[in-house]
Amino acid sequence: MRVTDxxxxxxxxxxxxxxxxSADWLIRQMDRVxxxxxxxxYLPTLLHRDPAPSNARLHQxxxxxxxxxxxxxxxxxxxxxxxxxLNAAIEAGAPAVRAYPGYYAxxxxxxxxxxxxxxxxxxxxxxxxxxxIEDLRQRHPLDVGTDLAASAVxxxxxxxxxxxxxxxxxxxxxxxxxxxxxxxxxxERLLWDFSWIWGPPENHLALLLTTVGxxxxxxxxxMPLRIPDSALAKLDLLDIADSERSKLLGxxxxxxxxxx
Amino acid sequence: xxxxxxxxxxxEFSGRSDWQTxxxxxxxxxxxxxxxxxxxxxxxxxGARSPVYFPSPDDVARANDALIxxxxxxxxxxxxxxxxxxxxxxxxxxxxxxxxxGMIGIKLAASRxxxxxLLDPIARLAGQRSVPILHHVWHHRxxxxxxxxxxxAMELAHLAERHPETRFxxxxxGGGGDWAHSLRVVRETPNVWIDLSGSGIDVxxxxxxxxxxxxxxxLWGSDITMDTAWGKLRYLEASGATPAELDLIxxxxxxxxxxxxxxx
Numbered sequence: 001m002r003v004t005d006x007x008x009x010x011x012x013x014x015x016x017x018x019x020x021x022s023a024d025w026l027i028r029q030m031d032r033v034x035x036x037x038x039x040x041x042y043l044p045t046l047l048h049r050d051p052a053p054s055n056a057r058l059h060q061x062x063x064x065x066x067x068x069x070x071x072x073x074x075x076x077x078x079x080x081x082x083x084x085x086l087n088a089a090i091e092a093g094a095p096a097v098r099a100y101p102g103y104y105a106x107x108x109x110x111x112x113x114x115x116x117x118x119x120x121x122x123x124x125x126x127x128x129x130x131x132x133i134e135d136l137r138q139r140h141p142l143d144v145g146t147d148l149a150a151s152a153v154x155x156x157x158x159x160x161x162x163x164x165x166x167x168x169x170x171x172x173x174x175x176x177x178x179x180x181x182x183x184x185x186x187x188e189r190l191l192w193d194f195s196w197i198w199g200p201p202e203n204h205l206a207l208l209l210t211t212v213g214x215x216x217x218x219x220x221x222x223m224p225l226r227i228p229d230s231a232l233a234k235l236d237l238l239d240i241a242d243s244e245r246s247k248l249l250g251x252x253x254x255x256x257x258x259x260x
Numbered sequence: 261x262x263x264x265x266x267x268x269x270x271x272e273f274s275g276r277s278d279w280q281t282x283x284x285x286x287x288x289x290x291x292x293x294x295x296x297x298x299x300x301x302x303x304x305x306x307g308a309r310s311p312v313y314f315p316s317p318d319d320v321a322r323a324n325d326a327l328i329x330x331x332x333x334x335x336x337x338x339x340x341x342x343x344x345x346x347x348x349x350x351x352x353x354x355x356x357x358x359x360x361x362g363m364i365g366i367k368l369a370a371s372r373x374x375x376x377x378l379l380d381p382i383a384r385l386a387g388q389r390s391v392p393i394l395h396h397v398w399h400h401r402x403x404x405x406x407x408x409x410x411x412x413a414m415e416l417a418h419l420a421e422r423h424p425e426t427r428f429x430x431x432x433x434g435g436g437g438d439w440a441h442s443l444r445v446v447r448e449t450p451n452v453w454i455d456l457s458g459s460g461i462d463v464x465x466x467x468x469x470x471x472x473x474x475x476x477x478x479l480w481g482s483d484i485t486m487d488t489a490w491g492k493l494r495y496l497e498a499s500g501a502t503p504a505e506l507d508l509i510x511x512x513x514x515x516x517x518x519x520x521x522x523x524x
Contacts, residue, residue, distance in 0.1 A: 016440070016464070017464070018463070018464055019463060019464045019467040019468070020463060020464075020467075032498055135436055135459075135460060137398070137399075137436035137437045138399065138436060138437050138438050138439065138460070141402075198459070198484075198485050198487065199289070199485065199486060199487025199488075200285045200286065200288070200289035200486045200487065201282045201283075201285035201286040201289060201484070201486060202282070202285075202484065202485075203285055205487075222461075223463070224463055225462060225463065226461045226462060226463060227461045227462075227463050227466065227491055227492065227495040228491075229461075229490075229491035229492070229494040229495045229498075230461045230487055230488045230490070230491025230492070231491070232491070232494075233487045233488075233490040233491040233494065234487040234491075236292070236490070237289055237292060237293075237486070237487055237490070
């Protein structure tokens with residue numbers, strides 16, 4: 001099992017100056033906190049009309065660390081010939097693709113996203129959806145990208161029986177609304193990063209590991225927007241066995257990735 | 261020593277059947293993190309009988325009573341006296357009484373805008389009794405939000421500038437809103453310290469707070485997410501801060517902000 005962060009980024013953020021945005025910094029943080037591998041997106045793509053050039057830039061940005069950083073390109077299913085971007089991701093060996101329907105002004109479970117879901121599922125490639133990049137209260141006034149809705153996740157999961165979704169930055173209520181709104185078989189194809197789920201004293205994460213099941217969660221940090229330390233502190237505040245901790249740090253991701 | 265300057269507890273009147281579990285969870289997590297002192301408040305009835313941010317005088321008094329009991333049962337707990345400034349006579353008498361009973365600070369949440377002159381007697385009394393005011397802040401509040409009359413850093417700064425002899429703590433830099441706005445404000449207001457609590461864990465929030473204000477203006481705290489607080493402490497420990505700077509954030513600044521002997 002390799003400790004893997006599924007929610008890391010490189011590149012500048014459109015809405016504020018980041019103090020760190022490079023692959024070098026990301027690697028230093030990973031080394032510091034014991035993360036071996038990261039699935040990496042490219043932050044500027046969030047607002048780019050065409051993700052293809054940004055996807056190429058992502059590969060360049062992380063090229064020095066092929067054993068540690070895996071590029072997760074973006075696919076915009078509202079664009080002409082978006083299938084080419086999906087194929088490029090497959091050919092490049094991407095572990096998943098990202099989509100930001102809230103920033104494309106697309107219905108997150110509308111026809112474009114459903115076609116993408118079907119194509120990715122047919123190719124055995126998971127899709128990563130992000131509930132929110134930043135807390136609603138702190139966003140730039142011009143950042144009007146909508147949060148992902150729990151209903152969209154439920155409907156996408158039901159739209160294709162082979163689709164695997166990884167949803168990042170969800171909180172307790174979001175996870176519960178989706179999980180208990182799906183059949184157990186549907187939920188098996190869904191993975192959550194736990195970075196936005198509260199630890200003590202409310203102990204939402206401990207509760208969800210019991211009610212939803214430990215197998216459904218994996219490590220994501222949100223670097224370089226967010227510090228990696230909190231996700232790991234959440235684990236240190238849980239009373240779980242080392243074997244369960246290993247699942248959360250990468251074991252569950254490997255099992256879920258092998259579903260295809 | 262590690263002092264959490266922004267903690268909360270619950271009571272049997274808080275409208276939550278799990279109130280004892282929550283209190284125990286805070287103390288247990290605190291022990292694991294290494295928290296030496298929890299400086300805490302109870303926000304009235306937490307909405308059960310009057311609104312969280314507009315607590316009635318009865319709920320305020322009952323909450324402060326409960327916190328005094330917790331302080332007696334747990335030597336690692338210190339207390340902020342919660343008041344609603346709209347009931348100013350009650351607030352003033354409550355503050356005087358609770359400080360006499362051992363509380364070491366005043367908690368003002370969002371019952372009245374921070375720059376309202378109604379708060380002046382409270383700020384004056386805090387200065388006279390040498391206790392800080394922890395003030396709830398919505399970072400760069402662009403409009404009113406339901407359920408609270410929240411203040412932002414500029415409004416708190418106006419109060420602080422009128423009372424330079426009083427020490428203020430700007431609550432939860434990670435608690436929501438545009439933290440960069442608050443940092444710009446308090447840079448020029450030396451009697452305001454920043455508490456780092458809240459669920460927000462932005463890398464640049466911590467980096468900029470440290471760069472703009474320096475370690476001497478930062479206080480460590482958790483509010484309602486102790487996991488994020490521990491994460492921020494770990495990040496700061498690895499960020500290149502000197503041991504002396506880390507000691508200021510962990511406890512040294514709190515020793516300066518709170519009354520002498522508060523943490524002995």
